[in-house]
Each structure stands twice: as structure tokens, then as C-alpha cells.
Amino acid sequence: MxxxxxxxxxxxxxxxxxxxxIKPLSQGYINRSxxxxxxxxxxxxxxxxxxxVFADVEALMANMVRALPHLKAPNYTGPELVYTKNGxxxxxxxxxxxxxxxxYVPDSASYLYCxxxxxxxxxxxxxxxxxxLMSKARPTEYLEFxxxxxxxxxxxxxxxxxxxxxxxxxxxKAKKAIxxxxxxxxxxxxxxxxxxxxxxxxxxxKMSNILFSKKEGKALCLVDLDTLMPGYFHCDFGDALxxxxxxAPEDEKNLDKISFNRAYCEAFxxxxxxxxxxxxxxxxxxxxxxxxxxPFLHGLRALTDFLMGDVYYQVSYPDxxxxxxxxxxxxxALAKEETPYLKEVIQKxxx
Numbered sequence: 001m002x003x004x005x006x007x008x009x010x011x012x013x014x015x016x017x018x019x020x021x022i023k024p025l026s027q028g029y030i031n032r033s034x035x036x037x038x039x040x041x042x043x044x045x046x047x048x049x050x051x052x053v054f055a056d057v058e059a060l061m062a063n064m065v066r067a068l069p070h071l072k073a074p075n076y077t078g079p080e081l082v083y084t085k086n087g088x089x090x091x092x093x094x095x096x097x098x099x100x101x102x103x104y105v106p107d108s109a110s111y112l113y114c115x116x117x118x119x120x121x122x123x124x125x126x127x128x129x130x131x132x133l134m135s136k137a138r139p140t141e142y143l144e145f146x147x148x149x150x151x152x153x154x155x156x157x158x159x160x161x162x163x164x165x166x167x168x169x170x171x172x173k174a175k176k177a178i179x180x181x182x183x184x185x186x187x188x189x190x191x192x193x194x195x196x197x198x199x200x201x202x203x204x205x206k207m208s209n210i211l212f213s214k215k216e217g218k219a220l221c222l223v224d225l226d227t228l229m230p231g232y233f234h235c236d237f238g239d240a241l242x243x244x245x246x247x248a249p250e251d252e253k254n255l256d257k258i259s260f261n262r263a264y265c266e267a268f269x270x271x272x273x274x275x276x277x278x279x280x281x282x283x284x285x286x287x288x289x290x291x292x293x294x295p296f297l298h299g300l301r302a303l304t305d306f307l308m309g310d311v312y313y314q315v316s317y318p319d320x321x322x323x324x325x326x327x328x329x330x331x332x333a334l335a336k337e338e339t340p341y342l343k344e345v346i347q348k349x350x351x
Contacts, residue, residue, distance in 0.1 A: 006034060006046065012084050012091045013101045015044060030054075030226070035104065042104040044082065049090070049098040053312070054226060057098045059145035061089040064225045066142065067200065070133050071221070076126075078211075078221035079103045108211040108220055114244045118217055120264040123210055123244050124271025126219035127236060130202060132275050137200040139230035149203060149227060150235045152192070155297055156185045159304045166307035177303050177325045184296055184332065191289050196282045201231030207243040233283045234290030237272075238335075242295045244268045246331050250298070251323040258327060260334045266345050273349040284350050288342045291335040299328030 007017045021040065025033040030053050036044040054060050064081065071078050082101040084091050090100040114120045148154035159181060163171065171178070202209070204227045211220040245261045245268070252258060272278075305312045306321035315321055335342075 009091065009093070009097075009099050010036065010046065010101070012086075012099075013082055014085055015082065015101070036101075042106075045079065045102045045104050047100050047102070049100065049226070051096065051098055054145070056143075056145040057090060057092075059143040060226060061100065063142050063145070063228050065089050067134065067137065067225060067228055070137055071130070073129070073133055076129055076133060076221055077105060079105055079223065105211050105220060105223075107214045109214050110208050110211055110223075112208050112243070112249070113247045114207060114261075114264050117263060117267045119212070120244050120261075120267035121271035121274075122212065122217065122219035123207065123240060124268035125274050126210055126222060126271075127205060127240050128272040128275035128278055130222050131199065131233060131236070132278055134200045135278070139198045139200050142200050142228070142230055144229050146227065146229065149229065150231060150294075150297060152185065152189055152293065152297065155300050155304070156189070159185075159300055159307075162304045162307035167309075170307055170309075173319065174303060174306060174322055174325075177299075177322065177329060180329050180333075181300055181303055181325075184329070185300070188289070188293055188296060196232050196234065196286050197280055198230050199233055200228065201233065201236050203227035203229055203231050203235065203239075205236045205240040207240070210240075232286070232290075233279060234286040235294060236290075237287050238290030238292070238294030239298075241265065241268060241291050242298075242328075242331055242335070246334075248327065248331075250302075250327055251320050252327045253323050255326065255330045258330045258334065260331070260338050262338070262341060265338075265342065266349075269345045269349045279350065284346060287346050287350075288335075288339045291342055292332050292339075295328045295335060296332040299325040299332060302328065 003022050006022050010017045021037040023035040025035060030050045032048040034046045035042045036046055049057055051057060068081060079102040081089060082103065083089060090098055092098050163178060202222050204224060205222065209222055209224045211223055212218065213220055245264045246258055248257045302313065302321045303325035306325065310321055313321055
């Protein structure tokens with residue numbers, strides 16, 4: 001997409017379009033993002049929402065608009081939504097494209113992986129603060145526009161269907177991953193507890209969705225609210241933990257590089273506890289389950305996509321989704337092995 005097309009979109013928002021620098025952002029699997037800068041200083045983030053993934057943009061943006069007033073606090077610095085000149089939360093163009101504009105948080109950075117103990121602790125603190133701020137929100141007032149987003153039952157059914165319809169070649173390549181997925185899904189399904197209270201959750205709390213201050217290293221906010229919906233705290237916990245304690249990328253081919261850093265884990269849980277009492281007894285007891293569930297769910301979705309012919313996630317080489325699944329399954333197995341340790345740390349700080 002050329003700069004003139006971007007400027008044509010920006011003209012629908014109350015911002016100048018002259019003398020701007022437009023920089024595409026390659027990070028992220030789903031939306032197309034562009035940094036809009038004036039005099040080399042980033043001021044806005046323009047995003048084209050992927051309507052193939054997020055079919056109900058109206059519901060997505062309604063949830064975001066409802067949540068943003070809660071996410072205002074002296075120690076929580078997040079982006080603000082810029083409404084169109086017509087007063088709408090997003091722009092829908094004649095060709096069906098959906099665009100939103102948000103302010104750019106100055107002097108901020110995000111990281112794919114945790115780099116030190118302070119970063120791990122700050123990741124835990126900002127997750128706790130996010131949920132503390134959102135605790136007054138009523139889950140019943142938020143739309144579940146992706147039904148069953150973190151439902152293991154649904155993802156297992158999708159996987160089973162993909163396995164039945166996959167080509168023989170893909171099934172042969174994925175034989176090891178398929179076997180692990182079948183065995184682990186049954187084990188995790190037996191652990192679920194429907195008594196865990198429902199919250200308004202971020203639902204995509206990986207490290208790259210946390211902004212940090214470049215100067216102080218403090219966590220500023222959680223970004224990318226596209227999946228903000230009713231959910232369970234142990235899912236946000238497990239999704240964050242997997243990228244805090246493991247330095248390897250999701251598609252790491254050398255499974256020996258995948259690890260569970262105990263020091264980072266303790267710093268993360270300690271940071272989470274620093275915002276004060278937040279969780280119910282059932283939620284605390286379910287945290288080790290979340291630590292296994294979330295990497296497994298992501299791995300199961302990647303494997304399902306591989307078996308379907310790579311129709312959901314962007315891939316840069318043919319077997320990338322299979323590599324993602326194997327890497328994520330390896331971490332899920334490590335999280336299971338570390339359950340006794342994780343329970344000790346949780347008891348120490350949250351018990």
C-alpha cells in the first residue's frame with residue numbers, strides 16, 4: 001500500500017496529512033500497522049483491521065471503546081483512540097477496509113522476549129494492574145465476538161476436523177505433533193473447572209503486547225486490545241508467562257533452546273502480586289493450569305492451521321506452522337514438569 005493511499009485514509013481523521021513520515025510495522029501476524037510521524041517523532045499508529053480474522057469489527061471496537069475509560073491511571077500510560085471526523089471509532093472505506101487510529105505512546109518499546117529480571121517483574125506488575133483497573137468492568141457488558149476463543153473443547157474439535165481432512169503428506173509430516181496434541185488435550189480437558197470467575201480479559205498477553213519505557217524500563221501498558229473479551233485470568237497469566245520465561249521464538253526449530261527460566265518466573269509472579277489482592281482462591285489454584293493450557297492452545301491452533309494448509313497465520317516458509325506447534329508443545333511439556341515449582345512460587349506470593 002502506497003503513501004498516497006495511507007494519506008487518503010488519514011484524511012478521514014482530525015490529524016494533519018502533510019509532511020508526514022509513514023513507516024510500516026512488520027511485527028504482528030494479523031493486522032497491517034503503520035507508524036505516522038511528524039518531524040521524525042512518532043505520533044500515531046494507524047491500523048487496518050484484518051476483517052478475515054475479526055469479522056465483527058463493530059463488536060471489537062465497541063469492546064475497546066467500553067474498556068479504554070477503565071484503563072486510565074497515573075501508573076498506566078496507554079494509547080488513546082482517535083475518532084474519525086464523523087465521530088466513529090473506526091473508518092470503513094468503500095472497498096470494505098476497516099481502519100483505526102491511535103496515539104503513539106512516546107519513548108516506548110516492546111520486546112519479543114524477556115531480557116532481565118526487572119522486565120519480568122514489570123510484565124507481571126502491568127498484567128496485575130491491567131486486571132485491577134478492569135476489575136470494575138462487567139463481563140456481561142462485553143461482546144464475545146470470537147466465540148470460544150480460548151475454549152479447549154472448540155479448538156480440539158477444529159483440530160480433529162482438520163486432521164480428518166488434511167492431505168496424507170501433511171499428516172505424515174505432523175505425525176509426532178498430532179500424537180502429542182491428542183494425548184495432552186484429553187489430560188487438560190480433565191483439569192478444567194467451570195467455577196473459575198469470568199473477567200474482562202486481554203486474551204493476548206504475550207511480551208510483544210506490553211509497552212515499556214525506554215528510559216526507565218517500567219512497563220507502561222498492554223496494547224493490542226483486539227481480543228479484549230470475557231475470559232479467565234489463568235489464560236492471561238499463562239499467555240504472558242510463556243513469553244516471559246522462554247527466550248525461544250514460537251517457531252524455534254531447535255527444541256533444546258526452549259527453556260523455563262525459574263528466576264524470571266518468580267520475578268513475574270512477584271510483580272503480579274505487587275498490585276495487591278486481586279484473585280479468588282479458584283483463580284489462584286488454576287494458574288498452573290493456565291501455564292500449560294495457553295502454550296498448548298497456541299500450538300494446537302498452529303498445528304490445525306498447518307493441517308488445513310496455512311489459511312489463518314501468516315507463514316514465511318512452508319512448515320512454519322508445524323515448527324510453531326512443536327515449539328509451543330515443547331514449552332507446554334516444560335510447564336507441566338515445572339508445576340511443583342510454579343505452585344511453590346504462587347503460594348509464596350499469592351497464596
